[in-house]
Amino acid sequence: YLLLAPWVVHSTYSLLVKDKSERDISTSLVFPFLLLRMLHNQIWITLSRYRTAKGNGRIVDKGIEFDQVDRERDWLDAIHYPGHLVFHCTEQMEWLWQYCFIWDQWSFFIIAVIHPCIELISYFVLFAIPLLTLVFTKTASVVAMVGYVLYIDFMNNLGHCNFEIVPKWLFEVIPPLKYLMYTPSFHSLHHTQFRTNYSLFMPFYDYIYGTMDKDSDKLHESTLKREEEIPDVVHLTHLTTPESIYHLRLGFAYLASKPYTPKWYLFLMWPMTAWSMILTWIYGRTFIMDGNHFDKIKLQTWAIPKFSLQYFLQSQKVAINTMIEEAILDADRKGIKVLSLGLRNQGEDLNIYGRLYVSRHPKLNIKIVDGSSLAVAIVLNNIPKGTSEVLLRGKLTKVAYALAFTLCQRGIRVATLHEDDYVKLKKSFKSSETNLAFTKSNTQMTWLVGDDLTEEEQLKAPKGTLFIPYTQFPPRKYRKDCSYHCTPAMLAPCSIENVHSCEDWLPRRVMSAWRIAGIVHSLEGWNEHECGHTMHNIDKVWHSTLQHGFQPLSMPVKELAYYY
Numbered sequence: 001y002l003l004l005a006p007w008v009v010h011s012t013y014s015l016l017v018k019d020k021s022e023r024d025i026s027t028s029l030v031f032p033f034l035l036l037r038m039l040h041n042q043i044w045i046t047l048s049r050y051r052t053a054k055g056n057g058r059i060v061d062k063g064i065e066f067d068q069v070d071r072e073r074d075w076l077d078a079i080h081y082p083g084h085l086v087f088h089c090t091e092q093m094e095w096l097w098q099y100c101f102i103w104d105q106w107s108f109f110i111i112a113v114i115h116p117c118i119e120l121i122s123y124f125v126l127f128a129i130p131l132l133t134l135v136f137t138k139t140a141s142v143v144a145m146v147g148y149v150l151y152i153d154f155m156n157n158l159g160h161c162n163f164e165i166v167p168k169w170l171f172e173v174i175p176p177l178k179y180l181m182y183t184p185s186f187h188s189l190h191h192t193q194f195r196t197n198y199s200l201f202m203p204f205y206d207y208i209y210g211t212m213d214k215d216s217d218k219l220h221e222s223t224l225k226r227e228e229e230i231p232d233v234v235h236l237t238h239l240t241t242p243e244s245i246y247h248l249r250l251g252f253a254y255l256a257s258k259p260y261t262p263k264w265y266l267f268l269m270w271p272m273t274a275w276s277m278i279l280t281w282i283y284g285r286t287f288i289m290d291g292n293h294f295d296k297i298k299l300q301t302w303a304i305p306k307f308s309l310q311y312f313l314q315s316q317k318v319a320i321n322t323m324i325e326e327a328i329l330d331a332d333r334k335g336i337k338v339l340s341l342g343l344r345n346q347g348e349d350l351n352i353y354g355r356l357y358v359s360r361h362p363k364l365n366i367k368i369v370d371g372s373s374l375a376v377a378i379v380l381n382n383i384p385k386g387t388s389e390v391l392l393r394g395k396l397t398k399v400a401y402a403l404a405f406t407l408c409q410r411g412i413r414v415a416t417l418h419e420d421d422y423v424k425l426k427k428s429f430k431s432s433e434t435n436l437a438f439t440k441s442n443t444q445m446t447w448l449v450g451d452d453l454t455e456e457e458q459l460k461a462p463k464g465t466l467f468i469p470y471t472q473f474p475p476r477k478y479r480k481d482c483s484y485h486c487t488p489a490m491l492a493p494c495s496i497e498n499v500h501s502c503e504d505w506l507p508r509r510v511m512s513a514w515r516i517a518g519i520v521h522s523l524e525g526w527n528e529h530e531c532g533h534t535m536h537n538i539d540k541v542w543h544s545t546l547q548h549g550f551q552p553l554s555m556p557v558k559e560l561a562y563y564y
Contacts (some may be wrong), residue, residue, distance in 0.1 A: 013475065033146060037153060044157035046250045048184065053249075053291035055229025058186045059162050059219070063292070063498025066508055069257040073470045081530040123200075127152060147199075155201045159187035164223035185220045189213040195345040214307035230334050232297040233522045236327055237289070237342035238304040238311075239280070240504060242273045248303075249290050249501040256501040257508070280305040286327045294496045301515075302327060304345060308473075311344040321351055328357050332366040340369040340518025343472045343504075345450055346531075353398055355532030368531045371517030376402045376490040376535075377542035378513050379470045380450065381552050387415040387446050391439075393457060394450025394455045396421060401428050402535055403448060415439045417457065449475050474505065486553065488513035493549030510553065520545050 052058050077197045130148060134140035158165070159182060166183040182203050190197040196213035199205045206212035233494040239245060243266045247255045255263070266273070284305030304323050309315040324345055331339050346353050354368045376399055383390065392404055392414050404414045404425050415437045416422045422438035429436070442460045450471040458467075458478045468485045469475055477484055490498065499509055506512065522528065524544050532535055 029142065036146075037149070040150065040153055041157065042252070044161060045253060048157075048161040048163065049250050049253075050288065051161070053288050056227055057163040057165065057223055058226060058229075059164060059185050059223050060192065061432050064500050065498075066500050067255055069253055069500050075537065152201075155182075155564065158182075159184055159201070159545045164186070164220065164226075166220075168221060183220055186216050186222050189216060189219065229291065229298060229300075231291070231300040231336060232333050233299050233338045233340070233518045234336050235299070235301045235340045235342055235518055236304065236324065236345050237301060237306045237504075238287075238345060240343070241275050242307060244307075244504075245273070245276055247502075253500075259502050259503045259507055277307070280307070281310075284323075286323060286330075290501060292496055292498050294493075294519065295520070295523070297463060299496075299519065308344060311350065313349075317350060320345075320357070323379060324351065325357055325360070325422075328364070328366065328368065329361070332361075332364055336366055336368055338367045338518045338522040339512055340371055340521070341531075342371075346370045346514075348397065353531050353533065354529075356531055358531060367521060367527070368529045369514075369518045369521045370398075370531045371512075371514035372398050372402065373530060373536040373538050373541040374517040374520070374545060375399050375470065375488040375513040376539045377545070378408065378490065378552070379403055379468055380406065380538070381542070382468050382485055383446060383448075384466065385411075387412060387449075388443050389415060390448055391415050391417065391442070391444035392421070392425075392445045392448045392455055393417055394448075394454045394471065396424055397450060397471065398533060398535075400448075400450055401425065402538070403470060404436065405429060406538065411435065413437060415444060417442075472512070476516075486510075489553060490516055490545065490550040491553060492516075493551075495549060511550075516545060516550055517541070520548060520550075521547055 102372050131140075131145060134144060153504070161184050164183060164185050171178040180202055182197075182199065182201055186197055186203060187200075193213055196211055197203070197206055197216065198211050203212060203216075239248075240260070241262075243262065244260060246252050246266055246269070247258075247260045249256045286304055288300055289303045290301040299466070304320065306316065306320055306329070311320060324341075328339055341354050344350070351357065353370045353372070358364060358368055362445075379399070380403070390407060390412060392400065393416070394400065405428070408416050408429070413435045414425075419438055419442070422436065425436055443462060445462060445465055447461060447465055447467050449467050449469050451473065453475050454477070455478045458475070459480065461467075461482060461489065463481045465482045466485065467482060468477060469487050472487060474487050475484065486506060489503075489506050489510050489512050492509050496509075502508055503510065503512055503515065517530070520541065527535075
């Protein structure tokens with residue numbers, strides 16, 4: 001980006017300042033064309049990830065992991081480097097511009113497809129022939145050259161998208177097209193079988209030389225008939241900040257593979273961000289965001305197209321509840337067994353921790369899980385051994401009440417800073433509890449915190465205090481001399497496949513308690529809801545979770561990312 005920036009600024013400045021007769025239109029067109037190719041590729045990446053998660057028409061079931069995303073991290077270098085060289089050529093020699101333009105446009109494509117060096121040279125020669133012909137016959141035009149490059153990009157993305165999109169009837173209506181245009185399933189056999197379907201874009205040559213896989217037509221038909229995959233467990237989440245759309249699995253692959261933290265350069269994309277906000281505000285429907293496999297069950301993550309801010313607006317609560325309810329009913333119709341509510345999709349003010357939907361639809365077969373029991377168990381495990389007193393501060397929720405009660409039962413003193421919190425907790429215990437206390441001191445070294453924790457309160461904490469959140473969202477960090485644990489979460493077992501994106505601000509392969517709770521609920525075959533004010537046995541849920549391979553986080557808390 002730094003190498004391209006001077007050329008972009010220079011070409012833009014020249015276009016705006018220089019006299020019309022002195023302007024070099026060719027130079028000013030390079031950068032927009034690079035952006036066009038990036039946008040084109042990103043659309044295919046988003047579409048491919050969406051369709052493979054949904055399952056219909058999917059060709060290869062094998063998922064990808066973080067190591068593959070890391071290997072492909074620099075795919076944009078295939079655009080950045082040639083772009084820099086093209087700008088340089090246009091400044092040096094007018095006639096060389098055309099030559100370098102086509103030569104380097106193809107180096108994007110070749111570099112983007114990782115192949116051995118000899119194969120790269122072969123690709124280069126083949127793809128350069130039509131463009132060189134245009135150059136040396138002096139018949140080249142911007143439309144022809146750009147159109148040719150975009151066509152090759154389109155066919156390349158089509159062949160590697162991993163879902164079948166070319167209908168069978170197209171070849172029946174236009175039979176010769178079968179030999180002139182390959183399909184995603186046709187090219188997939190080149191990667192999964194041995195020495196078959198070599199042709200790039202045109203199967204004609206495989207037919208001639210006898211290298212076409214005999215199962216090509218059969219695979220094409222079977223993938224077209226493949227229906228949408230029905231998972232066993234769905235985790236229902238939502239968007240967080242406006243910029244979070246770029247961190248989704250369907251967004252930028254590299255950003256999605258890292259814990260969410262605000263990026264300053266995403267502000268430059270504010271037109272797209274604003275457009276997405278308006279679109280989701282006016283119209284939006286739940287969409288499939290991710291899909292995984294774990295042992296014998298299938299997992300999916302669905303997202304409500306609403307941002308965190310909208311959950312605080314009274315005018316949006318009806319719309320949000322309607323979306324959540326429709327998602328639950330849709331999952332129930334499909335035969336999905338468990339649906340867990342993530343982030344702000346559960347709340348006492350919004351839907352009584354999910355009880356609202358069970359009350360409206362008492363005959364639901366799907367089980368609604370709010371994950372509170374596991375969240376409590378994880379927070380209890382995060383409290384350092386030997387702790388005799390904790391401070392509970394933040395909005396009192398179902399999890400907060402359960403934490404206070406359990407800690408008091410275990411002989412750990414629970415202190416509160418506000419008298420009204422103390423009164424509410426005391427009343428909820430329904431019995432005299434000597435380990436619950438109201439205090440105005442801040443000497444406790446372990447704080448259990450939730451929403452509404454203020455900066456002023458954090459600044460009063462002793463040096464070295466450990467803040468352990470019990471809510472879905474982590475607190476804003478104001479103290480550098482204190483430690484902040486991540487939100488209730490655990491490390492996922494290696495047997496969960498196709499994990500290549502981070503869940504919000506959590507580290508790689510770490511899942512939130514609310515997401516894990518739904519998975520464990522399904523694996524254990526529990527036949528009751530966990531919503532409303534009901535709680536499962538905390539110890540039972542904790543041990544069941546450990547038995548299925550989920551592990552407590554042992555990494556230093558300072559390495560974790562936080563939501564702002």
